[in-house]
Amino acid sequence: MTNAMHYDLTDLRLFVAIAEAKNLTRGAERVHLAPSSASHRMRLLEASIGTALLLREPRGVALTRAGEALLRHARQVFAQLEQMHADLTPYAKGVRGHVSLWANTHATHTFLPDSLSTFLKRHPQVTITLEEHTSPEVVMAVARGEVDVGVVADLVEGAEVELIPYRADRLVLIAPTDHPLARRASAGFAQVLDQPFVMLHSGSAIHTFTMNAAAALGRHLEVRIQVRSFEAVCRMVSAGVGLGMVPLSAVTEGSAPLAVVELEEPWAQRDLKVCVRKRESLSRFAADLVTSLTEAK
Template identity: 85%
Template sequence: MHYGLIDLRLFVAIAELKNLTRGAERVHLAPSSASHRIRLLEASIGTPLLLREARGVKLTRAGELLLRHARQVFAQLEQMHADLSPYAKGVRGHVRLWANTHATHTFLPDSLSAFLRCYPQVSITLEEHTSPEVVMAVVRGEVEVGVVAESVEGVDVELIPYRADRLVLITPADHPLAGRTSTSFVEVLDFPFVMLHSGSAIHTFTMNAAAALGRHLEVRIQVRSFEAVCRMVSAGVGLGMVPGSAIPDDTTRSSLAILELQESWAQRDLKVCVKNRELLSGFAASLVESLTGKPLT
């Protein structure tokens, strides 16, 4: 296939405006040139992309598919420019950091803010993954530094203590369980839950914990942050399972009951994960020291 970014930008403009002439104007092309490019694009792909109508154009099924992919291409290009721009501005270092949901939403914002104040010449890419995914990425060398709550058996990595925390169950203040101080996980599986979004590390962990008991968790609603979980639970939507450190110290807390979970896996001590600390690049080593408070000796 022979086409370029100009052709894709033109196609997206025409598709969004539903008009070839206005689409051509958006990308600063003459209508005749735009029409020629679209014909060549269709010939290159091997199928019609637009249906010409009296008052504009309409996408074919292939055109709808191309539009979705073209938008993804331009989104990736924008992300590439965003990732590269710090270097053009004089940033001299970059560290990729993967972490589980717990660390990403609780402790890392303050930790990374403190690190970046000390190292303004460094940029960080932070991605959220499950702990096993983080460990394996460190082993493969995809990232130098990870933050996890569990390791992978048989994998040789260094785990350095970062923060101690524990998962707790939260219920509305007027819930039948609210008068208790602790509970087992199996005792609450008949109640609906508020969860972080599907694909988040803690969502995967919780669903697997229920499956290990031969049960299915009823998820009433999924949200994007621990704060939203707490607010939904306080409003009576369902139960939630969150790190104790994620419960806000505000009016929401007063409308929640907090129960200790009796499971051993509820203890979620976070650790910094590296393949070999002595072989870390300079800024990655500095980040590990900042997170753990333990200088390399």
């Protein structure tokens, strides 16, 4: 018979914190433990499991193969605990529900504000944490069980997730009405890379996507100015600062005067999808959010 392993959720939370911080002291701080206590707990955890989990290095720690396996399972354990707590909240008077949602720039700035407003009005007991990330980052976080729900435009090969249609949209080029490009019905991305661009801020998902698209062509994008919203992109482009690349849905009737030019690229079609790990395993509140997003158009 194998020996029983003796550890608790505090040990697992500490281990995850240390693994993510790659540092024992900073990991201990995250879970409000003294470094000496954290070190002692880690030694007991390794002794209980019967193998080393952390490689002590001069500037921090790294995970052993066993540590990587434990980190993966520990994250799943905490995701399951969050689901359990959410499932029990209907029975606990006054307890609120929470859903973590990650989405790409496109969804965050166009469709989600209205969708989430509708959902939250119907579910006053629920709060949502919304973070903007690139589609691959969203998919992998959902696949690892770190995030309840994602909204993405790209699938990551091999990721074990479920995708449910949300909204159909496409990226277009926008230009000042007196720009030579304004006379064209369509253009390829490579044909406009010698032009200055107005972009969303560095770090936004669409900024990363656009830079990668230029790099794939062996080119560099000249960014004249970076702004914080698609509306600001439209206003800057209308004022003649440069060209822009935005979702068609971001060019509204109230936008400044612009020329909209079709983008002749297969990746310009940006069909957004709701991404979950397993729909039947979602908490009640996360399941309600998915239903609200995917059934209302």
